[in-house]
Structure formats: C-alpha cells, structure tokens
Amino acid sequence: xxxxxxxxxxxxxxxKRRFWNSELLVGRASLAAAALxxxxxLVSSSSAAEVQLSDFNGxxxxxxxxxxxxxTVVIFTLPDCPVAxxxxxxxxxxxxxxxxxxxxxxxxxxxxxxxxxxxRKHAADFAFxxxxxxxxxx
Numbered sequence: 001x002x003x004x005x006x007x008x009x010x011x012x013x014x015x016k017r018r019f020w021n022s023e024l025l026v027g028r029a030s031l032a033a034a035a036l037x038x039x040x041x042l043v044s045s046s047s048a049a050e051v052q053l054s055d056f057n058g059x060x061x062x063x064x065x066x067x068x069x070x071x072t073v074v075i076f077t078l079p080d081c082p083v084a085x086x087x088x089x090x091x092x093x094x095x096x097x098x099x100x101x102x103x104x105x106x107x108x109x110x111x112x113x114x115x116x117x118x119x120r121k122h123a124a125d126f127a128f129x130x131x132x133x134x135x136x137x138x
Contacts (some may be wrong), residue, residue: 032037050062050064059131063091069101069102069104070101070102072105073103074106075106077105078109079122088126092126104130105129105131107128107131109122109133112136116134
C-alpha cells in the first residue's frame with residue numbers, strides 16, 4: 001500500500017471512530033432524557049389511583065397519593081440490570097437536586113421473586129437516597 005493509501009485509510013478509520021463516539025454520546029443522552037420523561041408522574045389531583053407498595057423494611061408508601069408534592073418520580077428497576085445500575089449516580093443526583101423542590105422519588109423493584117434482603121443489599125450497593133419499594137403485584 002502506498003503512503004497516500006495508508007493516509008486515506010487512517011483518515012477513514014478516524015472518521016468512523018468520531019462518528020461512533022458521537023452516536024454513542026447522543027444515544028446515551030437521548031436514553032437518559034426519554035427515561036426521565038417516561039418516569040415522571042405529575043400528581044395534580046386527589047383522584048389519582050391509590051397505589052400502596054412497601055419498602056424493604058415493610059413500611060407502606062403511596063407514591064401516587066396527591067398531597068403537597070409537586071411531582072413524583074417512580075423509577076422501575078431490576079437489581080441485575082446493568083443499564084439501570086449504571087444510572088444509579090444520576091438517579092442519586094436527581095434525588096439530591098429535586099427533593100428540596102417538592103419532588104418525591106421512589107425506586108420500585110419489579111422482580112416478583114426479589115426478597116426484601118436482596119432489595120436492601122441492592123440499595124446499599126448503589127447508595128440509593130430514595131425509598132426502595134417492592135412491587136410484586138405488577
């Protein structure tokens with residue numbers, strides 16, 4: 001291969017690398033935005049369905065109850081989902097930033113076979129700063 005051919009090949013490889021890196025960045029940002037919008041429930045009336053779930057300590061929570069909250073975010077997860085676990089720092093950042101503004105956050109495990117001890121361990125492993133609920137009836 002000639003020197004010109006090697007330069008063209010190298011330029012093509014670099015162009016492909018830049019393209020895929022930008023696609024991954026845009027894809028991650030889009031996924032995060034879509035997930036956040038999909039998980040945000042505005043509680044605006046007392047006619048919201050009364051949904052009661054217990055946390056891993058057995059304490060009941062009503063995440064959709066209309067009260068003084070401006071909004072409620074319910075994040076549905078599985079303890080062994082690498083994508084959900086990768087978002088743990090972002091979830092904790094959102095909880096820290098928006099809780100003082102009247103937004104309530106809940107993490108809801110949707111695995112019917114998950115025990116309270118496993119949910120507690122998962123919450124401790126990722127240092128979640130919001131109530132962790134068990135949804136075994138979904």
